[in-house]
Amino acid sequence: MLFYMFAILVxxxxxxxxxLIRAYIDINQTFTxxxxxxxxxxxSGMARGLFQGYARLFGVAAVLFVIGxxxxxxxxxxKGALIDSSLGFLVGGAIGNGIDRLLFGQVTDFIIRSGGILNLADHAIEIGVILLLIYGVVSWLKNKH
Incomplete structure (x- = not known):
């Protein structure tokens, strides 16, 4: 249940x-x-603006990731809450950005960070990766004993 809850929420x-950003804020407009x-x-690319113009290809990759x-x-x-939460965040983020890529041919980003400008789906993917790493460490420690 956590998997679906987090995926849908994201x-x-x-x-x-x-x-809301597309409707009310002009492109390249900054606000606080x-x-x-x-x-x-x-x-229209991927992280840090790499591979501009390949958004739909990355959209297909997101679909394949979700199927996987x-x-x-x-x-x-x-099984368990940690892996379900991790995969929920990962799938929610992949679908969120995949929708943009497949429908619009580009992803709307707006949250400024030191590593660039991101969106909520990107942050969800980061959370999912962190939870997956924690799951891996916890599993490793359990199997070691």
Whole structure:
């Protein structure tokens, strides 16, 4: 249940935030929301603007990733709240950015960080990776004893 809860929450929050940014903020416009600097950009590539123009290809990769996770969840033996949460964040982020890539040919980014300008789906993917690493370490420690 956690898997679906996190995936759906991420997709809804990501798509809603991107819709609001696209509807009310001009491209390259910077503003501050509660002390957080935001800039609306559209990225037709991947992280850090690499491979511009390949958004739809990355959208297809996101679909394949989601199919792989569903297959893994049905056939894999990894169970529990931590792995379900991790995969929920990863799938939610992949679907959130995949929707943009397949529908618009680009991803709406707006959250300024030292590593660039991101969106909620990107942050969800980062959370999912961190939880996956924690799951791996915990599993390793359990199997070591």
């Amino acid at each position: 997709i809804v929050m990501d798509q809603l935030s991107k819709y 929301l509660r002390g957080i600097p935001l800039t609306h950009i559209e990225n 996770v569903y297959y893994f969840r049905r056939t894999g033996d990894m």
